[in-house]
Amino acid sequence: MRASWCGKLDRRSTEWAIVFPGDSGHRSVPVPYLCVMDRMKAAVVQAGSPLFDTGEALAKAQRLITEAMREGAELVVLPEAFIGGYPKGLDFGVTVGSRSAIGREEFRRYWDAAIDVPGPETEALGALTRELGHHAVVGAVERSGRTLYCVALFFGPGGLLGKHRKLMPTGSERLIWGLGDGSSMPVVEIGRARLGSAICWENYMPLFRTAMYTKNVDIWCAPTVDDRESWQATMRHVALEGRCFVLSASQYLTRADLPQDVHPVQGDEAGTVLIGGGSVIVSPLGEVLAGPLRDGEGILTAELDLAELARARFDLDVTGHYARPDIFALHIDERAKEGVVLSDRGDQPPGTFPAQ
Numbered sequence: 001m002r003a004s005w006c007g008k009l010d011r012r013s014t015e016w017a018i019v020f021p022g023d024s025g026h027r028s029v030p031v032p033y034l035c036v037m038d039r040m041k042a043a044v045v046q047a048g049s050p051l052f053d054t055g056e057a058l059a060k061a062q063r064l065i066t067e068a069m070r071e072g073a074e075l076v077v078l079p080e081a082f083i084g085g086y087p088k089g090l091d092f093g094v095t096v097g098s099r100s101a102i103g104r105e106e107f108r109r110y111w112d113a114a115i116d117v118p119g120p121e122t123e124a125l126g127a128l129t130r131e132l133g134h135h136a137v138v139g140a141v142e143r144s145g146r147t148l149y150c151v152a153l154f155f156g157p158g159g160l161l162g163k164h165r166k167l168m169p170t171g172s173e174r175l176i177w178g179l180g181d182g183s184s185m186p187v188v189e190i191g192r193a194r195l196g197s198a199i200c201w202e203n204y205m206p207l208f209r210t211a212m213y214t215k216n217v218d219i220w221c222a223p224t225v226d227d228r229e230s231w232q233a234t235m236r237h238v239a240l241e242g243r244c245f246v247l248s249a250s251q252y253l254t255r256a257d258l259p260q261d262v263h264p265v266q267g268d269e270a271g272t273v274l275i276g277g278g279s280v281i282v283s284p285l286g287e288v289l290a291g292p293l294r295d296g297e298g299i300l301t302a303e304l305d306l307a308e309l310a311r312a313r314f315d316l317d318v319t320g321h322y323a324r325p326d327i328f329a330l331h332i333d334e335r336a337k338e339g340v341v342l343s344d345r346g347d348q349p350p351g352t353f354p355a356q
Contacts, residue, residue: 046279074135081139118160167202219304236286278293279300
């Protein structure tokens with residue numbers, strides 16, 4: 001007996017069936033399990049994190065991840081700098097050529113709010129994703145050596161799975177964050193898909209996008225604080241160009257999320273919106289699956305049809321069949337770049353000589 005496929009599978013249906021032809025007609029057997037295996041429920045969290053309060057930010061992240069996963073999400077993305085905080089509207093007392101004592105103290109508080117990776121906060125988040133059995137991508141501020149970095153942290157049933165450091169902080173972010181290097185541009189395998197991350201305006205770096213596309217990213221996680229309407233066009237462009245799902249999670253931050261003794265340039269009214277959200281989920285063909293979310297905190301969810309990845313790549317693969325390597329080439333240096341390298345006499349850098 002020969003079986004044939006019938007029915008239709010789209011985002012609103014699970015109507016696949018096996019049809020067995022026979023003497024008395026056709027017998028149809030639904031196979032929803034096969035449909036489920038090609039699908040993944042994903043969530044993006046839109047929320048603000050309290051500045052200078054790492055404990056409360058961690059607790060809020062745990063609550064939101066738990067809420068999303070208990071509603072069926074297998075992957076949850078949190079906004080940029082959610083743990084550690086995004087100090088929107090603060091200037092840290094900087095003018096060209098000078099830094100104020102008040103600004104230095106604000107940076108000291110920001111330093112104290114950052115986290116070690118790995119550290120107690122990553123252990124807590126890893127324990128949560130182990131317990132719930134799913135994956136999360138969390139924006140954070142990492143404290144490493146004597147520098148802070150904006151990072152996206154990957155968690156799953158195995159705990160902390162990877163870290164991406166933002167390659168180029170934007171504008172005045174360079175006052176408070178260092179630059180990442182090519183050693184932290186991971187694509188993380190989660191079984192049915194591959195996760196990658198570009199933080200906020202890294203999404204405007206075409207060579208970085210190309211580097212990630214060549215690693216075959218399937219789900220592009222974009223933690224951000226960009227609430228402009230133009231960001232929506234960027235997310236749809238990345239999805240179309242990379243033929244991947246895009247999950248953009250933005251903060252929704254108000255003046256009330258900042259301590260009373262700091263004064264953002266936007267004003268001190270408690271209800272003043274500092275970051276206005278705009279979280280969104282986009283398909284590999286540029287269709288908006290959920291969002292954009294405005295005017296408050298919330299969780300967006302969408303069912304990702306993973307079979308759509310292959311359908312979308314039929315006519316575009318910018319690092320494969322739609323590339324021109326005979327004309328264009330990209331060199332990617334994935335080595336860690338340390339400002340100081342210590343070596344003993346048996347491992348001298350080139351051009352140096354042992355002390356006499």
